[in-house]
Amino acid sequence: MVAEAQTPVRTQVPSRLSMRLGLRGWVYAGRYPAERYLYILHRLCGLGLILYLPLHVWVTGRRLQGPEAWQQTMAILSRPVFVAGEILVLAAFVFHAINGFRLLFGHLGCALGRPEYPVYPYPVALHRQRRLTTALMVLAGAFLAAGVWGLLTK
């Protein structure tokens, strides 16, 4: 007890300052290259599609309530704001699906190249995937354009 009494006691234990970024670390890509922005877009599209799913189930469920309810719902959905929403859903779906293929290739270690001796300028595997990334994004753009054309001319 005496020894304890003689030990200097800090009145306030020094704390640590948490620099954890939280959600800001997800949504802010700052000065990182394209793949980091694709990461944000992929997650936002995924979130949007999940939020859209209950609405989609509700809309198709209206079919069970008879032809009148269905016609009424279709009339509402033909308004420009909902058509714009449909285009957004289509864009999210196309991007999420095609970027998902890129990620799937990456997760299986494909199209990333092999490890190399790190000689400056240092090799980065995702840079080796840029041609595939560009091709897939062009493909996504083509699918989206075709889909929008179909939506607007139906």
Next chain:
Amino acid sequence: MAEITGNPEGSVPEGGILTLRVARYDPERDRAARPQEWKVKILPGMTVLDALFAVKEEQDGSLAFRCSCRMGVCGSCGMFINGKPRLACNTQVNELGPVVEVAPLPNHDAIKDLVPDLALTFRRHRAVLPYIIRNDVAEMESPTREFGQTPEELARYVQFSYCLKCSLCLAACPTVSTSEQFLGPQALAQAYRFVADTRDAGLGERAGVVDASHGVFGCHLAGACSEACPKGVDPALGIQLLKRSLFVGPPHRAPAQVVSAFPEGYRTPEAAERPKAPPPSV
């Protein structure tokens, strides 16, 4: 860093004045970071670490930061510099423009000013068993000979063995920013460094740690870790190859065996057969 991040247009010439804006934190009095600015005269070849030393020696001795080698080898001086995690000793101020903003590493606790707490990084590193694991315990405990490994086999993992444990990749990783459980790019890339080593047979043991949602499957391939790495380790590649190893096994089918011992002083067995030089005549 894969590219030269120079900014010649925004750079300040030697002899010019640099504004150094530092996010400071004193645990005895602060509850949040507070910015403080100093003006520093730019000298030839000045790095951000040199600028911090200039402040500490001439203007404010209370400024705290961690460093050791001053040549990009020890990984002690990781900081958040102008929006990216970088090594202060490896970053020239003339790449950054007239205002240099320095803060402690994101996704870490700051102990004081620019000193991050790296204890969690090292705990994550230890969690992936970062050493050679083999079944022949007797040979490991009392080695008799070397394990064979070709240069091609070395090339499969040598990139990942350059890791400094500077924690810049964890500061850049978006998953680490929200999940303290995630092992992070540093530890996972080091797990692959040993999995890909032909002398190792420890994938099964490591799988218990890395084959989890907070392990390899917490990586969503944002690639920021590889951009931030100051030594070209490319942790994102290591993590993806580790995922593949969990599905299809390590790159080698069986761990390397011990090789025949060469005669003492010879690099090849045939060397012992060659005629020896005559004894000196003088």
